[in-house]
Amino acid sequence: MTQSTLTLPIPDDWHLHLRDGDLLNDTVPATAAVFERAVIMPNLVPPVVDVELARAYRERIMAALPEGMTFQPLMALYLTQQTSVEMVQQAAAADFVIGFKLYPSGATTNSASGVTDIEALDPIFAEMARLQVPLLVHGEVTHAEVDIFDREKVFIDTKLRPLLNRHPDLKLVLEHITTKDAVEFVLSQGANVGATITPQHLLMNRNDMLVGGIRPHNYCLPVLKRREHQNALRAAATSGNPKFFLGTDSAPHAQSAKESACGCAGCYSAPAALPLYAEVFEQENALDKLADFASGFGADFYGYPRSDKNLTLIKEPWQVADTVMTAVGSMVPYYAGQTLAWRVK
Numbered sequence: 234m235t236q237s238t239l240t241l242p243i244p245d246d247w248h249l250h251l252r253d254g255d256l257l258n259d260t261v262p263a264t265a266a267v268f269e270r271a272v273i274m275p276n277l278v279p280p281v282v283d284v285e286l287a288r289a290y291r292e293r294i295m296a297a298l299p300e301g302m303t304f305q306p307l308m309a310l311y312l313t314q315q316t317s318v319e320m321v322q323q324a325a326a327a328d329f330v331i332g333f334k335l336y337p338s339g340a341t342t343n344s345a346s347g348v349t350d351i352e353a354l355d356p357i358f359a360e361m362a363r364l365q366v367p368l369l370v371h372g373e374v375t376h377a378e379v380d381i382f383d384r385e386k387v388f389i390d391t392k393l394r395p396l397l398n399r400h401p402d403l404k405l406v407l408e409h410i411t412t413k414d415a416v417e418f419v420l421s422q423g424a425n426v427g428a429t430i431t432p433q434h435l436l437m438n439r440n441d442m443l444v445g446g447i448r449p450h451n452y453c454l455p456v457l458k459r460r461e462h463q464n465a466l467r468a469a470a471t472s473g474n475p476k477f478f479l480g481t482d483s484a485p486h487a488q489s490a491k492e493s494a495c496g497c498a499g500c501y502s503a504p505a506a507l508p509l510y511a512e513v514f515e516q517e518n519a520l521d522k523l524a525d526f527a528s529g530f531g532a533d534f535y536g537y538p539r540s541d542k543n544l545t546l547i548k549e550p551w552q553v554a555d556t557v558m559t560a561v562g563s564m565v566p567y568y569a570g571q572t573l574a575w576r577v578k
């Protein structure tokens with residue numbers, strides 16, 4: 234008999250963009266409807282660089298949480314060339330701050346304030362390692378001469394491996410991994426190194442972005458790679474290895490900003506997040522591995538208790554909306570118009 238329900242502890246999203254302002258009234262309920270906690274990315278303009286800005290941003294998020302819903306935003310601080318040892322100590326002391334996010338300057342949306350000289354921040358990384366404050370990493374180099382499809386691998390080889398050699402105890406998450414190389418790198422490291430994997434990098438490869446016409450709603454960073462990389466990610470996510478856990482990287486942009494001659498990077502996956510992952514795990518005959526990936530390994534890595542409440546998925550096909558109306562206009566959610574097998578009860 235085929236399985237028709239799946240019960241798991243309430244999941245967490247370890248990589249999420251909620252944005253700010255009125256859009257919080259859309260993004261916060263969309264995630265809080267399914268997830269218990271989420272790591273909130275700090276790439277606002279201006280960026281969330283310290284504990285006080287994170288406290289204020291967290292309050293704006295909580296103000297957008299509908300009555301009766303529970304949700305715990307875990308705030309990531311934006312690492313800059315100006316981040317100080319004292320700021321690391323303040324982050325370690327703030328229970329609502331989860332760690333620092335490293336954006337190489339110019340790598341992605343709102344990364345202009347990001348890091349230009351990683352090695353110069355060694356005293357900061359040393360303090361983070363000492364206090365076990367996690368470093369979350371957008372792992373791509375930005376040099377014009379490096380092909381966009383190679384940027385993750387080159388970052389790993391020239392920046393990340395040396396960084397972890399210099400700071401072997403640093404607790405580090407390589408975010409939204411997209412290549413076989415990243416999977417192998419994470420596997421080669423100790424238990425202090427983990428990775429998040431998005432639904433789009435599991436469900437798609439670069440053909441899904443470029444064959445038959447350019448599909449801006451499948452465009453995100455790091456950019457989708459070849460099928461062999463997609464397959465390596467699918468194997469990692471469904472392997473039961475605790476280094477790999479759920480992080481949607483849901484990254485809303487207005488429809489007009491995506492459907493443009495210079496479209497923004499990011500997939501708004503929050504409206505269908507858990508069913509998108511369930512689709513992959515079922516295809517891989519690994520539904521029994523979804524609970525740990527979605528609701529266990531991330532909490533274990535970061536040192537939070539797993540949820541003691543449950544959520545049930547039922548096998549009942551449904552179609553993702555073509556568009557959703559938000560405070561900044563219409564948006565095309567990731568997987569718009571396509572059918573998913575599982576729905577959240």
Ligand SMILES: NC(=O)N[C@@H](CC(=O)O)C(=O)O
Binds near residue numbers: 452485
């Ligand atoms: N992933 C994306 O393509 N976009 C993210 C930024 C990021 O996570 O790199 C965004 O903020 O829009």
Ligand SMILES: [Zn+2]
Binds near residue numbers: 341455
């Ligand atoms: Zn990123």
Ligand SMILES: [Zn+2]
Binds near residue numbers: 484
């Ligand atoms: Zn992101």
